[in-house]
Amino acid sequence: MRTSEILVIYAQELRSAVRERSIVLNSVLLPIFLYPVMFWLIITGVTFAEGLAEGARSRVTVVGLPEEHQEILDSLRATNVVEVVEAFGTRTESEARLARGELDVVAEFLPPAETILRLPGNFEVSLVYDRSLERSRRARQRVEGVVERYRERWLSREARGMAISREEIEGFRIAGRDVATQQQLGTMLLSETLPLFLVVMVAIGCFIPAIDTTAGERERSTWETTLTLAASRGSILAAKYLYVATLGVLAGVLNVAAMFLSLGAVMRPLFSRAGDQFQFSLPWLAFPVMVLGTVALALFFAAAMMILAAFARTFKEGQGMVTPVYWLALIPLVLGRGTETTLTAFSAAIPVANVAMMIRDAVRGVFLWPLVVETMLVEVGAVLLLLVLARTILNFEEFLIGSYNGSLWRFLRERFLLRRAATSVRP
Amino acid sequence: MAFLAGTIPAAPRRDFRPPVSASPLSTSGAAVWVEGLTKTFYDESRGEVHAVDGVNFQCRPGEIFGLLGANGAGKTTTMRMLSTILRPSAGTARLMGHDVVAEPEEVRANLGFYSASTALYPRLTARETLEFFARVNRYPPELVAGRVGELVHRFGLAEFQNARVEKLSSGMKQKVSIARTVVHDPPVLIFDEPTVGLDVINALEMQEVIREIRDEGKAIIFSTHIMSEAEKLCDTIAIIHAGHILASGSLEDHRRATGKYYLEDIFVYYVRDGGALPVGRSDAGGAAPGADGPTGDLPPSEG
Numbered sequence: 001m002r003t004s005e006i007l008v009i010y011a012q013e014l015r016s017a018v019r020e021r022s023i024v025l026n027s028v029l030l031p032i033f034l035y036p037v038m039f040w041l042i043i044t045g046v047t048f049a050e051g052l053a054e055g056a057r058s059r060v061t062v063v064g065l066p067e068e069h070q071e072i073l074d075s076l077r078a079t080n081v082v083e084v085v086e087a088f089g090t091r092t093e094s095e096a097r098l099a100r101g102e103l104d105v106v107a108e109f110l111p112p113a114e115t116i117l118r119l120p121g122n123f124e125v126s127l128v129y130d131r132s133l134e135r136s137r138r139a140r141q142r143v144e145g146v147v148e149r150y151r152e153r154w155l156s157r158e159a160r161g162m163a164i165s166r167e168e169i170e171g172f173r174i175a176g177r178d179v180a181t182q183q184q185l186g187t188m189l190l191s192e193t194l195p196l197f198l199v200v201m202v203a204i205g206c207f208i209p210a211i212d213t214t215a216g217e218r219e220r221s222t223w224e225t226t227l228t229l230a231a232s233r234g235s236i237l238a239a240k241y242l243y244v245a246t247l248g249v250l251a252g253v254l255n256v257a258a259m260f261l262s263l264g265a266v267m268r269p270l271f272s273r274a275g276d277q278f279q280f281s282l283p284w285l286a287f288p289v290m291v292l293g294t295v296a297l298a299l300f301f302a303a304a305m306m307i308l309a310a311f312a313r314t315f316k317e318g319q320g321m322v323t324p325v326y327w328l329a330l331i332p333l334v335l336g337r338g339t340e341t342t343l344t345a346f347s348a349a350i351p352v353a354n355v356a357m358m359i360r361d362a363v364r365g366v367f368l369w370p371l372v373v374e375t376m377l378v379e380v381g382a383v384l385l386l387l388v389l390a391r392t393i394l395n396f397e398e399f400l401i402g403s404y405n406g407s408l409w410r411f412l413r414e415r416f417l418l419r420r421a422a423t424s425v426r427p
Numbered sequence: 428m429a430f431l432a433g434t435i436p437a438a439p440r441r442d443f444r445p446p447v448s449a450s451p452l453s454t455s456g457a458a459v460w461v462e463g464l465t466k467t468f469y470d471e472s473r474g475e476v477h478a479v480d481g482v483n484f485q486c487r488p489g490e491i492f493g494l495l496g497a498n499g500a501g502k503t504t505t506m507r508m509l510s511t512i513l514r515p516s517a518g519t520a521r522l523m524g525h526d527v528v529a530e531p532e533e534v535r536a537n538l539g540f541y542s543a544s545t546a547l548y549p550r551l552t553a554r555e556t557l558e559f560f561a562r563v564n565r566y567p568p569e570l571v572a573g574r575v576g577e578l579v580h581r582f583g584l585a586e587f588q589n590a591r592v593e594k595l596s597s598g599m600k601q602k603v604s605i606a607r608t609v610v611h612d613p614p615v616l617i618f619d620e621p622t623v624g625l626d627v628i629n630a631l632e633m634q635e636v637i638r639e640i641r642d643e644g645k646a647i648i649f650s651t652h653i654m655s656e657a658e659k660l661c662d663t664i665a666i667i668h669a670g671h672i673l674a675s676g677s678l679e680d681h682r683r684a685t686g687k688y689y690l691e692d693i694f695v696y697y698v699r700d701g702g703a704l705p706v707g708r709s710d711a712g713g714a715a716p717g718a719d720g721p722t723g724d725l726p727p728s729e730g
Contacts, residue, residue: 008562016550019591221546227512228545230536230564230611397513 001238005231009239017209017247027205027247031255034201035262049134054081058139059102061087061094064109068121069154075146082142095128104139105129107147119158119169182279190280191363194259195356198252198290202297203305203326205251209244210305215318218402233394241302241387248298256290282363289362289372293355296379300351301325303386307393311408321407342366348374351382457485458615458646459492459509463518466504466670478504480670481518486646486663488614491637493661494650495694501670502650503542506619509648510540522615536565539608542619549593553584553603556592557610564611578606598629605636616640617648622656634660654690664690666697673697 017023060082065072076082085103087094094106106128112119125147130136159169180188217223226236263280305322312318329352341347342364343357354375361368393411398404404411466479479501486492494502507513509520511531519526525533547556557575566574579588582602587595592603608616618637622630637660641647651657657664658678665675674681674697681693 005563008559012548012551012555012559012563015555016548019550220549221544222548224512224542225545225547228510228535228538228540229560230532232532401507401512 001232001234005229005235006239006242009229009231009236010242013213013240013243014246017212017243020208020212023208023212023247026208027251028254030204031201031251032258034197034255035259039262056135056138057081057083058104058135058142059083059085060105060107060139060143061085061097061103062107062109063087063091063094065107066109066121066123069109069123069150072147072150075150076143079142079146082139082146098128098130098136101133104133104136105143107143183281186280187282187364190282191360194256194363195359197255197259198294198359199297199329199352199356200326201255202248202252202294203301203329206244206248206298206301206305207322207326209247210302211309211312211315211318211322213240213244214306214310215312216315218312219314223402227400234391237390237394241306241390244302244306245295245298248301249294252294252298253291256294283365285367286359286362286365289367290359292372292376293359293362296376296383297352297355299383300379300386301329303383303390307386307390308408310390310393310399311404311406311411313402343368343371343375345371345374349378351379354378456487458488458523459484459486459648460521461485461505461509461518462520464505464508464515464520465517466501466508466513467516477670479508482667482670482672484663484665484672484675486615486648488646489641489644490662491641491647491649491660493657493664494648494667495652495654495657495661495664495690496650496667497652497698500652500667502652502667503619504670505667506540506542506617506648506650509534510538510617511535536611537613537615539611539613539616540619541604541608541617541621543621543623544619545604547592547600547603547607550591552589552591553595553599553606554579554588556603556607560607561610564613566611574610574612578610582606601625601629601633605633609640613645615646615648617650619650620652621649622651622653630656654694658690666694668698 017027058081060076062073062076062084073084076084088097091106091108094103097103098106108126108128110124110126112122112124127140127143129140155169156166159166162169217226227233229236231239260280304325308321308325309318312321342361343354347357348354348371358372358375393399393408396404396411396415399411406414461482461484464479464482465477468476468478470476482501482505484492494505496502504513508515508527509522511527511534514528521527522534523537525537527534548559551559554575557578558571561571561574562568579585582605584599584602584606587599592600595603616637621637622633625633634656637647637649641662649657649661661678663675663677664681665672666681667673674684676684678690681690682688685693685696687693687696
């Protein structure tokens with residue numbers, strides 16, 4: 001292999017890539033615009049849905065309201081977003097109307113259960129609603145809010161009448177206090193999303209280039225042209241591999257950059273609306289770890305996808321063959337999401353998932369350096385294994401000239417499991 | 428309209444030592460030397476198939492060596508072995524002294540390979556294409572720009588040199604293809620059925636280019652199944668059938684040996700009628716025809 005010929009072929013591949021719309025879209029534009037566009041769509045969608053829901057009046061039927069609590073009805077009407085519908089018949093009939101969509105909530109007032117504070121006039125409210133409907137859920141929230149506020153007023157009045165404090169009448173209550181800082185909340189959010197998106201984006205970045213440079217070449221009849229270049233097969237393979245990995249890294253880096261740029265402008269306002277305050281920042285050591293992880297992911301995906309795509313004779317065939325790599329990579333990621341565990345000696349031995357966990361730890365400010373080293377060694381080992389496999393496959397002539405008609409699995413089965421003695425298949 | 432504005436410029440050999448190693452030619456002076464070349468394939472329905480079986484030939488500088496055969500005769504397989512795309516099952520082939528198995532990169536650096544199945548990279552411009560092939564095929568980097576400029580001018584590509592190949596007409600693509608084949612000034616060129624799919628005018632222009640390249644002293648291996656092309660172009664014609672070279676020699680040799688005038692008849696004589704005896708070139712594969720071959724079809728008078 002010569003560095004000069006690798007560079008010439010690599011440059012040619014990159015130059016071709018930037019002129020192919022699908023590659024630019026998947027490896028450059030998608031990573032950049034995914035977050036801003038996605039978050040913009042979320043905000044727009046949420047705002048639109050909220051607008052629609054806010055404007056809709058909730059139809060509520062109140063059943064069994066004690067005379068002394070008629071104030072609740074006035075409170076409901078005073079909201080202007082609740083329409084109190086007169087109850088007809090029994091509770092069962094009201095629920096039937098709810099099921100038909102004629103009502104949004106049935107509020108039934110019941111005598112207090114034995115276990116509830118025995119205050120004269122005390123009551124229990126049962127809110128019957130349809131959770132599968134947004135307007136019914138919203139109606140429940142509205143009624144619950146009104147009743148809760150009334151309950152507070154009523155309890156306070158009763159306490160004053162009994163010359164005791166509001167707390168005494170209530171017995172005990174559970175109070176929660178969030179000790180997480182805005183910074184910690186931001187870190188939690190980043191550690192959940194960033195590794196997942198990074199893996200997906202690096203995979204997407206490699207996807208089209210891996211197919212384009214293998215199956216795409218066969219489809220365009222340039223594969224044989226490439227084979228007649230004075231460069232060695234190893235140089236050609238290396239150049240193509242580096243090209244695919246480069247676009248994978250590019251997609252990953254652009255994605256992370258776009259994510260941080262869009263956080264302040266898009267995500268923070270989004271969460272503020274929901275009442276949450278987040279602050280997004282990363283420990284500086286997380287950046288080199290992320291870069292390392294991105295490169296490792298790109299090298300892995302590039303090798304795996306190129307091996308699979310090289311068996312295809314058309315671009316379309318290649319897409320079908322490479323797609324399973326996505327799912328295989330995502331399975332451990334999805335399973336590992338939401339867990340608080342850090343990288344362990346066992347999880348560091350699982351390619352792709354180990355890098356995602358390593359990045360997640362780094363985002364949280366956890367740097368388990370021996371496990372980081374193990375992760376990188378495992379990734380390098382996996383990549384080397386894939387490259388050896390690619391080199392071995394490339395030595396089979398029928399594969400090289402594109403006359404082989406089958407998948408990687410069939411090829412491995414025939415050549416290594418069944419050990420077919422054939423030298424080559426007719427071109 | 429002439430295909431070329433002038434003859435194809437040779438590299439300025441006086442001023443530099445070509446990067447392609449100038450290994451000595453074989454003792455016979457052949458640029459291409461093939462002996463016992465064999466390729467065996469495995470076919471699921473037929474088992475082992477000898478696509479090329481013990482082929483021998485030589486091609487000297489300034490010679491067009493034609494492989495004439497029907498589809499499936501073994502022409503393309505032979506060409507692919509010479510260009511190191513395929514590995515021979517047995518036998519030897521050397522280009523400019525380099526063995527196709529032991530020194531494949533050196534062989535390819537000394538070779539320009541043109542065939543219908545070697546398309547151009549569609550997203551590169553014509554100029555970028557030529558620059559890429561020159562660089563990757565080890566043409567001296569400092570001379571690439573000059574060489575590309577010459578070929579752009581000679582092939583009339585100036586107006587389209589910055590257009591992407593995918594946007595060029597088929598005629599322009601053909602010109603770029605030939606230019607990329609010769610851009611690194613290889614001493615040996617292989618043209619594998621180069622006129623397949625071309626219209627008459629483009630096919631004639633292609634023949635003219637090949638003749639000009641031959642006149643520059645290049646060794647050319649040319650495969651075709653079109654008799655008229657072989658008649659007009661080839662200095663030596665080898666008739667290949669079922670992986671064997673049945674006869675090899677100049678058109679005159681074949682005429683004398685078979686007593687037939689037209690190459691078509693000569694071809695049929697060997698392939699279908701099982702022509703008796705071999706042509707008399709000592710390095711040819713198969714047997715040489717004797718002077719006492721059939722004379723049933725008298726040749727028309729020449730001229």
